[in-house]
Amino acid sequence: MNLEAYLEANEKEHLQQLFNLLRFPSISALSAHKNDVLACAEFIKNHLANLGFENAELLPTKGNPVVYADWLHAPGQPTVLVYGHYDVQPVDPLPLWTTPPFEPEIRDGRIFARGATDDKGQTFLHFKALEALFQTEGKLPVNIKFCIEGEEEIGSAHLPDFLEKNAERFQADVLLISDTGMIAPGRPTICYGLRGLVAFELHVETAKRDLHSGEHGGGVPNAIHALAELIASFHDAEGRITVDGFHDQVTSVTAEELQAFRDLGHDDEAYRTSLGLPALHGEPGFSTLERLWVRPTLEVNGIYGGFQGEGTKTVIPREAHAKLTCRIVPDQTPEHIYQTIERHIEKHTPKGARVTLTRQDSGRPYVTPFHHPAIQWAAKAYEKAYGVEATFTRGGGSIPIVETFDRLLHIPVVLMGFGLPDENMHAPDENFALENFRLGTRTLAYYYQGLPDALK
Amino acid sequence: MNLEAYLEANEKEHLQQLFNLLRFPSISALSAHKNDVLACAEFIKNHLANLGFENAELLPTKGNPVVYADWLHAPGQPTVLVYGHYDVQPVDPLPLWTTPPFEPEIRDGRIFARGATDDKGQTFLHFKALEALFQTEGKLPVNIKFCIEGEEEIGSAHLPDFLEKNAERFQADVLLISDTGMIAPGRPTICYGLRGLVAFELHVETAKRDLHSGEHGGGVPNAIHALAELIASFHDAEGRITVDGFHDQVTSVTAEELQAFRDLGHDDEAYRTSLGLPALHGEPGFSTLERLWVRPTLEVNGIYGGFQGEGTKTVIPREAHAKLTCRIVPDQTPEHIYQTIERHIEKHTPKGARVTLTRQDSGRPYVTPFHHPAIQWAAKAYEKAYGVEATFTRGGGSIPIVETFDRLLHIPVVLMGFGLPDENMHAPDENFALENFRLGTRTLAYYYQGLPDALK
Structure with missing residues (x-):
């Protein structure tokens, strides 16, 4: 059975597993959910061990534990560190949810639940991509380490200190994170800069x-x-x-980047009306995307x-x-x-x-080394899964821990996101598109498969 | 017993009565205090009836009621309309009060409570001055009408309409208000203009x-x-x-008034330090008193x-x-x-x-007819009580209703204030100096005593 067939055949089962993960109310901001947070970490640890990963354990930090697991049996091949987070945002205002936030449900081709896109759903894509590779090829094409944390939604306060003390354990060639978004449905997007x-x-x-x-x-x-x-x-x-x-x-932005921004064809008028604004506003002489991403x-x-x-x-x-x-x-x-x-x-x-x-x-702000083959290869993997060229964008937001990883590990950070702008991250009715659940898993499997060649 | 002896003998009792009045949290701005406002009006009505005033009643307005009472048994003598207000400002920020705003306390020769100076304390002086005249002379030298309202701190929105409909009832020869301040301790002050x-x-x-x-x-x-x-x-x-x-x-201010302002010898530096300010601030080209009173x-x-x-x-x-x-x-x-x-x-x-x-x-702003004998006599009454000449000033504050009274009744408005600049009107730790409680009551009693002659 090939990779695609395996994923198709097992989709129902995989969705059930994701639903089990989404049922944990692992809200890190609320101390009343401390036990839910720990139970969720435990669930992921066991899940990774069952998939075939080794050394699965909860590593203590001064806050919530980090889920660690690895598979290091691809000698001579690159090592990928996969970062994600199992904690979620609070759910208030609760009355605005169409269905309860921790009872996942599929409606209109989307999975509705707190954490569906941020970040349980996106992290889960890695688990299934790697499972498919295990099951169809008997082994992985790269070495893998996981760092799935439980305090991202409250600022990752304890992670820098933890990473410094465990820098050896987390050594890798590439850091891969799925916690960002695509600019639109069917428009795979690699975020290469954060403010x-x-x-x-x-x-x-x-x-x-x-x-x-x-x-x-x-x-x-x-x-x-x-x-x-x-x-x-x-x-x-x-x-x-x-x-x-x-x-x-x-620093100034390259002409190439500016051209790439223009090529995205951002529709200022549609953006303005979507927010109900009398007018957009900002620094003269810069396009909206420049103002949002590089100013x-x-x-x-x-x-x-x-x-x-x-x-x-x-x-x-x-x-x-x-x-x-x-x-x-x-x-x-x-x-x-x-x-x-x-x-x-x-x-x-x-x-x-x-x-x-x-x-x-x-x-600090962070920009990935855009031309690094580990990043360029991400674009190819997207293209293979989605059938369209991937877009490189920068993001206006901040993932402070990215800069910490970069400073401590000195490796390229690849931000392969699968969220959509209307998935209500941090808001009621958070959801994750089934299409990106399917194509995202494939994209990541292709990425892992081809990475050794890309880095040669 | 003469007037002074009566007031001295009964001071403890009078202060207890004032404390009872100050205990009502009659905050007109907050609808949650509606019942407190009404209870306070009821208290004053009963107090006036007990003193010997007649027709004591709460007159309904479209907002909080007006307390009315009168004594009209001095035929051929002038009628004085006494205006005051029983509502008070909100008390936030509460943590900045040394003692709770509605638990009156005497410290350092001052009565601390919301409303102590603005305006329950000052209105209460009239009650006690008239009580002393009742008790020592068996009658009053003038006819008296009270108009004690409950919406001054929220702009007296319903009073003009009410007064128009009740103009007959409030006809008088002089309107007397104690809701302004003295320029300094021991400096009795008649305010003849309001912003x-x-x-x-x-x-x-x-x-x-x-x-x-x-x-x-x-x-x-x-x-x-x-x-x-x-x-x-x-x-x-x-x-x-x-x-x-x-x-x-x-309009421009007369040279005579400007000279009078200069003669007051306002000390900018003392003013600045008394408020703890790094610097005074305001319109260039005008003295501090001009900025406070006529700009x-x-x-x-x-x-x-x-x-x-x-x-x-x-x-x-x-x-x-x-x-x-x-x-x-x-x-x-x-x-x-x-x-x-x-x-x-x-x-x-x-x-x-x-x-x-x-x-x-x-x-609207208002300026009184400065040379009217009812106003000039006020200066003499102050002098008799305080032993120093009274000062005529303008005030920076507003008693919007003064302009309405003037327009409807066409009578002189006499502003005899007993507040001090540091009494924290509208702020935490509002207070009222005991000295002015004592001398203020006497001043008003003297004013009532001599008014018939002054107006002859």
């Missing part, structure tokens, strides 16, 4: 107490005005970031100060607060961004106000 | 849902940015209001949008909101101010945003 993240808060203070606007209005500074002025000072009227030195480390941002995520209740309160607020994040691009470093913003604030703090910046989490 | 108020909310909307800042950051507008830009556009960097036409109706303002009282919780949420908020008020001066009208701001917003709405302005309550 980094720099988070901080701004705290503005003026008087030692809130003041009455009748008694003091006109004589004293207002913390909300000061914060608004500061926020307005971060961009010019057209949307350019005006923080001195902010763009110093931004940095500085955004306020939340703001509060003064009276928020019903009606009127004639107060001059003594303090105001904002939460901000920057998406950063190669070769911007969080440290540099923090420093340029701190200098900007020093220079632009309105008279009568005191401003404090509190640093929060940050992660 | 008006124009309140509104701004609502900014962008996308139809909150967006992920990784996926969409750089491509789309951010409602908080748009709101911050709009707020920043209301003033120039030095603090001038930049709304076109905003100052059109502002209009435009202030944000509250702002909110996006994520306000702990940690980071990488969201591009679809909406943001601000609450604003203007203090306006003669002859600015609320309608003109709303219109100029609406035009400003139309012109300055950032691309990609929709902005809605919601009008809230408003009130």
Whole structure:
């Protein structure tokens, strides 16, 4: 039986296995689900052992365990480290789910469940691709190591430390991750760049107490005005970031990449209407995809100060607060961004106000070595399964752990995603298209099969 | 027993009564306190009836009731209409109160409680001044009518209509209000001008849902940015209001008044340090007192949008909101101010945003007939109680209803205030100085005693 026939013959059984995996409410953000998280890890460990992987175990971290397993019997062949995560996002608001989040169901050619696309479903494709190779060829064409973690949805806080301490065990030639998306149905996509993240808060203070606007209005500074002025000072009227030195480390994008972006034929008008926007917005001189993928941002995520209740309160607020994040691009470093913003604030703090910046989490941007044969080969594997040429894109989001893997292991990171833009990742009615369940498994099997030749 | 001895002998008892009044959380802005507001009105009605006033009743309005009571047994003598309010401001932020806002306590010679100075404490002075006259002279020297309302802190929206329908009942020769302040301890002050108020909310909307800042950051507008830009556009960097036409109706102040302001010898540096400010702030070219009393303002009282919780949420908020008020001066009208701001917003709405302005309550500015004997006599009454000459000032605050009384009743409005600048009106730890509780009651008793002669 060949690979395709095996996958077809066993599809029903494989879907049942995936459903069993999706039934674990492994929500890492909620301590009430601690046992579900552990049970899910245990399930994957046993599943991998049953498929023929060796050394299957739960490796302890300072948080949830990492599922490890390997098969290292392809001497002289490359070793692939497969990363995925078995934890999922919370499910609220629950009433918005058509069917319960942990009772998987197929409707309209899609699997509905929390984790269906992010990331249990996508990780499971690797299990089935490798199972098919085991079953049809009796062995694997490459060496395999798994690193399936349980804290991705809460920021992978303990993984960097764990990886540093276990760097030897995770040595490999290629890191393969399926946790990203395709730009559209039938448009296989390789994400080769991710933006980094720099988070901080701004705290503005003026008087030692809130003041009455009748008694003091006109004589004293207002913390909300000061914060608004500061926020307005971060961009010019057209949307350019005006923080001195902010763009110093931004590397330019190659003409080839820009052409590739243009070739994607992004429809600005369709994008605008899909979000219900009066107009798109952003840095002049750059296309929407450039702005989303290769340009940095500085955004306020939340703001509060003064009276928020019903009606009127004639107060001059003594303090105001904002939460901000920057998406950063190669070769911007969080440290540099923090420093340029701190200098900007020093220079632009309105008279009568005191401003404090509190640093929060940050992660570096990452771009894979685009021309690496391990990445180029991914495009061919997609093409073989989907029958169309694969697209190389960059992504606007951040997977902070990618940069950690790169720094510790110095190996190319291949992001082969199978999600779709409308699969409600992190939202109610999360789902995963059956078509990509089928073609994704094949794509990954082809990838593993041909990788040794590709890397020769 | 003479008046002074009566007040001294009964001070403990009077303070206990005031404490009972201050215990009602009669917050008119919050519908959850509806019953507290009504209970407070009931308490005052009963208190006035017990003192010897007649026709004590709660007069219904379209909002909270007005407490009415009268004593009309001084034929041929003037009738004084006493206005006050029994509603109070909200109490947030609650953690900043040293003791709970509705559990009155005396510390450092001050009564601490929400409403202590604004306006339960000051209104209560009239009750006790008149009680002392009843008890020591067996009758009052003037006729008295009370109008104690319950919606002053939310703009007295229903009072004008109510007064129009009840104009006959409230006919009087003088309107007396204690809801303003003294310029400093031991400096009795008659306020002869008030700023008006124009309140509104701004609502900014962008996308139809909150967006992920990784996926969409750089491509789309951010409602908080748009709101911050709009707020920043209301003033120039030095603090001038930049709304076109905003100052059109502002009348100039006489040289005599300006000289009177200068004669007060306002100490900017002491003012700055008393509020804990890095710097004072406001329109260049005007002294602090001018800015506080005779120049209009435009202030944000509250702002909110996006994520306000702990940690980071990488969201591009679809909406943001601000609450604003203007203090306006003669002859600015609320309608003109709303219109100029609406035009400003139309012109300055950032691309990609929709902005809605919601009008809230408003009130006109007011200047009393300074030379009227009812006002000049107030200065003498202060002098008799405090032993120093009284000061005539204008005030930065608003008692919108003053302008309505003037328009409907055509009588002089006498603003005899007993608050102090540091009594945290509208803020945590509101308080009222015991000294002014004592001297204020006497001042008012003297005022009532001598008014018939003053008006002859």
